Amino acid sequence: MTRAQQKERTRRAIIDAAFAQLSPDKGFSSLSLREVAREAGIAPTSFYRHFADMDELGLTLVDEAGLMLRQLLRQARHRIEKNGSVIRTSIETFMEFVVGNSNVFRLLLRERSGTSAPFRRAVAREIQHFCAELADYLRKETACPDEFAQVQAEAMVTLVFHAGADALDASPELRLQITHRTITQLRWLAHGAAGYGRRPKE
Amino acid sequence: MTRAQQKERTRRAIIDAAFAQLSPDKGFSSLSLREVAREAGIAPTSFYRHFADMDELGLTLVDEAGLMLRQLLRQARHRIEKNGSVIRTSIETFMEFVVGNSNVFRLLLRERSGTSAPFRRAVAREIQHFCAELADYLRKETACPDEFAQVQAEAMVTLVFHAGADALDASPELRLQITHRTITQLRWLAHGAAGYGRRPKE
């Protein structure tokens, strides 16, 4: 194995260790370099061969999370083609992601309103990408007036993310209820935007 | 001055010191007992005469923040009586609160998706109170069907809180744009809930 390969492998070990140490009770900011290094199986100071900072590692994690988010969107579109019900399918797909990758979703949730401005910006950027892709979809595939697609997409993402956050702490049955609630909210929004949206006074 | 009064005064000094040390770059979890004590003008160990834990102090802060939130709602109702435009007035009132008490609002935002389950629950409880009061208002004063008032209120609060979070990092002009966007979103929602809401299929 070449040295570059070994290095890349260790880098992944660090990233995976960091993700693994996130939990409902432990956010990125309370991760310590030493603990991450320990879990990755390297000496504390070796960490610096791969990242200048814990911050640099954190931004890498956010990037990876954003990537997963975009993959999720494509997956949802796939399912919609076969299934039909746009809103329901989208929300159910999202909920599966949240439950199956709760650490990743939690990272985004927390750093979105976290204490580091660079982190907040990084998360905002990822979510904005997500919104933009959704807005494109709304323009192409639904009755939403073009000029309101962006605003509608943002509202939808806000509501769905919030539902995801609620679902993280919820029992499976409560989670169904949250899903149901969110479907209702998004339908109202879609209906309102399609009709009333044409004349948003002032 | 009686001893009880002096104690209460120190207690307030601690609470105020904690609020003062919150900032865009520093959340509650990264507050240290020692620093708070220093700012409150007492020795580190004297802290324990007032709170068992930092956690206990934190929950007290959340309580106070919730109180302010409810006062805000009353203030908004006052203004609406004189002004008429329900949605616009409410959002503008909320935005003033966010900008004028950014530390308080940030506390709620962060601890809502924070690392401590008790904190999350405490914030959720405060926000739920807020939602319930708003739902009451919607039932009494608007065309919203009774059985959907709660779901609508939750969506509205979600969107408005999110707008507040965005506004925290925004320039004044961007803040206006956010306000405008949120007004549009809430109007869609209200319209959708009043019409389409009567038949939310499945």
Place this chain on the structure above:
DNA sequence: AAAATTAGCTTACATCTGTAAGCTAACTGT
């Protein structure tokens, strides 16, 4: 084959943390 690079290690240090132990002095109830 010799030289240069570098991933990772060990050791070391200064700093900050929460909190335990025990003291003082002022207030309170009787």
Place this chain on the structure above:
DNA sequence: ACAGTTAGCTTACAGATGTAAGCTAATTTT
């Protein structure tokens, strides 16, 4: 007036943390 309570202080300690300095050994380059 006197005994009890307690708010606050000082001192002390045992971690944990980030990171600097310098070494080793293996891979790359020349």
